[in-house]
Structures are given as structure tokens and as C-alpha cells.
Amino acid sequence: MKKYARVVEGKVDNIFETVNPITEEFPAGQLWVDITGTVNSQVDYGYNAVNTDGVWSFNSGFPWPQSVLGEQMRNEKVRRLDNVMASVASSGLQFKVDLGVATAAEQAYLTAFKEYCVAFGQVNKQPGFPVTIAWPQLP
Structure with a gap:
């Protein structure tokens, strides 16, 4: 990477x-x-x-070690992604799919979650970034 x-x-x-x-x-x-x-x-x-x-x-243009915008971006990204990641990890969803015991709904949710993660990683490709961001919708 x-x-x-x-x-x-x-x-x-x-x-x-x-x-x-x-x-x-x-x-x-x-x-x-x-x-x-x-x-x-x-x-x-x-x-x-x-x-x-x-x-x-x-x-950074001393004396500020990090930009305010950069810090806001990191905080927002962490806030949005951490909740979903914790939910998926705690449910063992990936393990259920890997073991073949997941329901169709669980498989669909995991696929939607992966699409969300990909979209989340692409927000800085949006026109107007970083001033305006259309965050992906939670699955």
C-alpha cells in the first residue's frame, strides 16, 4: 500500500x-x-x-503540529467506522459466513458492510473533498 x-x-x-x-x-x-x-x-x-x-x-506552519481540518477528518472517520466495525466483529458475522452457517440475510449484510468499507475508503475521491463530504450510508 x-x-x-x-x-x-x-x-x-x-x-x-x-x-x-x-x-x-x-x-x-x-x-x-x-x-x-x-x-x-x-x-x-x-x-x-x-x-x-x-x-x-x-x-504545518508552526506552531500547530496538525491541521484542524485533518484532526476533524480523522475524528469523524473514526466515529463513523468504529461503531460499524465493532458491531460486525462482535457478531462473529465473518466467521459465520466463512463456516457456512450464516443466513442469507447475514451474508447480504456482510456484503453490504464490505461495500460500505470500500465506499468509506473512497470519500476523498469526491469532488469538493475535504470541504464537503457525502459519507456512505450505514448498511
Whole structure:
């Protein structure tokens, strides 16, 4: 899995992780910088992005270590996803499906849950992200 930061007008406006080439995920003409392996706090939404002789550096614009928008995004993502993940994990739903003892309704719910997780991981592909987000609906 690789992690990328999109740079627009000298600022990070999107962060995306994928196993695919970033050019397969987003339209051509966007500036994406590979930030795989960087510490999470080194690159965040709204950070300044500077290219010096082909080497990218990112900073928050001291004294704030993380952007407010980035923190809000992480909190909202955790809040929305954690409840569903806990519910599915505690029900043993995946185990029931794996063992062939799940009902048709349980199998359908697990499929819907997986689709939800995929959609959740794609919210930063939406036009207007990160200012406006249409969060996926819970299954």
C-alpha cells in the first residue's frame, strides 16, 4: 500500500492510500507526492508543501503540529467506522459466513458492510473533498 499527498497551490489538500498507481485512481494533471513511509504527523491536510531540487518537504506552519481540518477528518472517520466495525466483529458475522452457517440475510449484510468499507475508503475521491463530504450510508 502506498500513501500519497495531493498538492494544490503549495498545500496538501488530499491524502490517499492505494495499491494501484495513483494515476489509476485520480484524473491526470493532478500533483500527487508519494509519502509512503513518512510518519503520520509529518504530512497532514493543509500542510505547506515545498519542492526543493526534487525533494518534497511538508510543514504545518508552526506552531500547530496538525491541521484542524485533518484532526476533524480523522475524528469523524473514526466515529463513523468504529461503531460499524465493532458491531460486525462482535457478531462473529465473518466467521459465520466463512463456516457456512450464516443466513442469507447475514451474508447480504456482510456484503453490504464490505461495500460500505470500500465506499468509506473512497470519500476523498469526491469532488469538493475535504470541504464537503457525502459519507456512505450505514448498511
